[in-house]
Amino acid sequence: xxKLASLLHTSPATAWMVAKLVIVFGGVFSLAALWTWVERRxxxxxxxxxxxxxxxxxxxxxxIGLAQPLADGIKFFFKEDLVPHxxxxxxxxxxxxxxxxxxxMGFAVIPFGRSxxxxxxxxxxxxxxxxxxxxxxxxxxxxxxAVYGVLVAAWSSNNKWSILGGMRSSATMVSxxxxxxxxxxxxxxxxxxxxxxxxxxxxxxxxxxxxxxxQPLGFIVFFTCMFAExxxxxxxxxxxxxxxxxxxxxxxxxxxxxxxxxxxxxxLMTASALIATLYFGxxxxxxxxxxxxLLSVASFLVKMLxxxxxxxxxxxxxxxxxxxxxxxLGWKAMLPMSMVNLVFHAWRMSQGH
Amino acid sequence: xxxxxxxxTLLGALGMLLQKNVxxxxxxxxxxxxxxxxxxxxxxxxxxxxLQIIVYTGAIMVLVLFVxxxxxxxxxxxxxxxxxxxxxxxxxxxxxxxFGAVNLVLASPGVKALAVKGAEMPQAMTLQTVGTNLxxxxxxxxxxxxxxxxxAMIGAVALTKRNL
Numbered sequence: 001x002x003k004l005a006s007l008l009h010t011s012p013a014t015a016w017m018v019a020k021l022v023i024v025f026g027g028v029f030s031l032a033a034l035w036t037w038v039e040r041r042x043x044x045x046x047x048x049x050x051x052x053x054x055x056x057x058x059x060x061x062x063x064i065g066l067a068q069p070l071a072d073g074i075k076f077f078f079k080e081d082l083v084p085h086x087x088x089x090x091x092x093x094x095x096x097x098x099x100x101x102x103x104x105m106g107f108a109v110i111p112f113g114r115s116x117x118x119x120x121x122x123x124x125x126x127x128x129x130x131x132x133x134x135x136x137x138x139x140x141x142x143x144x145x146a147v148y149g150v151l152v153a154a155w156s157s158n159n160k161w162s163i164l165g166g167m168r169s170s171a172t173m174v175s176x177x178x179x180x181x182x183x184x185x186x187x188x189x190x191x192x193x194x195x196x197x198x199x200x201x202x203x204x205x206x207x208x209x210x211x212x213x214x215q216p217l218g219f220i221v222f223f224t225c226m227f228a229e230x231x232x233x234x235x236x237x238x239x240x241x242x243x244x245x246x247x248x249x250x251x252x253x254x255x256x257x258x259x260x261x262x263x264x265x266x267x268l269m270t271a272s273a274l275i276a277t278l279y280f281g282x283x284x285x286x287x288x289x290x291x292x293x294l295l296s297v298a299s300f301l302v303k304m305l306x307x308x309x310x311x312x313x314x315x316x317x318x319x320x321x322x323x324x325x326x327x328x329l330g331w332k333a334m335l336p337m338s339m340v341n342l343v344f345h346a347w348r349m350s351q352g353h
Numbered sequence: 354x355x356x357x358x359x360x361x362t363l364l365g366a367l368g369m370l371l372q373k374n375v376x377x378x379x380x381x382x383x384x385x386x387x388x389x390x391x392x393x394x395x396x397x398x399x400x401x402x403x404l405q406i407i408v409y410t411g412a413i414m415v416l417v418l419f420v421x422x423x424x425x426x427x428x429x430x431x432x433x434x435x436x437x438x439x440x441x442x443x444x445x446x447x448x449x450x451x452f453g454a455v456n457l458v459l460a461s462p463g464v465k466a467l468a469v470k471g472a473e474m475p476q477a478m479t480l481q482t483v484g485t486n487l488x489x490x491x492x493x494x495x496x497x498x499x500x501x502x503x504x505a506m507i508g509a510v511a512l513t514k515r516n517l
Binding site for chain 2: 088091132133134135137138140141142143144145147148151152155163166167170171173174177181188193194
């Protein structure tokens, strides 16, 4: 890293920051693109079909259809870019960015590997170094911003179905945010800190000391709320083919639609990374006290991609809820469960002294 | 940095006042809140910035926009009769309020703390300090605020649900 920095005439800190930016944003974005393919192949597998397997590089190299995201991207770029006549043009253009930017930004605080020391400098494997003061409040704040992408896309299209979709999904996101935040607060409490590195350190390397074992109720609540926050089935009320045509993105086409779709997958990646960090020990390797840096990154990636796969798995297993059932679940099941979890752990901590 | 965030805040606030379309005005307000959050970060208070975004942009503004979209009256209504007296009165009141607020801020000890450099510089705010401050020094205020919010919530339920 030092040599590279001196080659580029910058300090190692700057070079490392740029490298991290490329790794995190490039990584999340390409994983999101890849996951569109995983989703289609996974759906096909679950429904006993074959799925997309024809796309080939240069017409020859078919790697089980892995070129499909590339082909999709090229196709989206060459589609006609329509804007409805009565749409609010400025907001219609702004909405895909409002959806994508928070989805990508949320990942910035999550450590994806162990910090290491090289040449007298300490390098942290997270965009925002530990001790930045925002900690895990940051993904919560940015996650809350995700509503605007959906709301603005829905409203600016000037289409009653898209507005209905946007309304439903923003109501869902706002109501599930409370239960989710209370589950996260319990973790802050037991870990004694709100920085992701502190939360990971408090969990240690033994799987039975991870938060999923210590706070199973909190995990269930957080996991469920993540589906509502990312707008995934069974809670994807922004969409609904049989009820409201397509939902908030009904008027969108070409690359703008692609950005809206990709932002959902970026959210999915951030959500799985959050689940791995909060409840499954982040980059900790089970039963290994001090893992090497590469091993810790691999461990984090395995956990994160597993949960990303669970999101796909559940999407093709469960049907969509009805809207009132969703609200009942959010307010009458998730919120009380989260409260019970919080009070129980507060009581246990007060007994511990 | 300060100029950037200050401009975002001011332009957002101006846009909110001048926009005829209520939804666009709401989004301008979101931009203003974002600028304020940025200013909080510059003042070494990332917790306040995060809470600003979570509470105001993430929850309150979403609900406000939600209601506006539901009512689907996207254009501001013109006043039936114009009252120039009201306008001047409000401008005068606003000027007095603004003057008082600026005076208060300039007289507060926080402004002097900004000039401190070096080792005595105050530490960045953390969630732990906020918590201990809230529950040790300002417990009464905290409880009163909680009670007021609870009353507002019960009132809202009682108003909207006539046949409980």
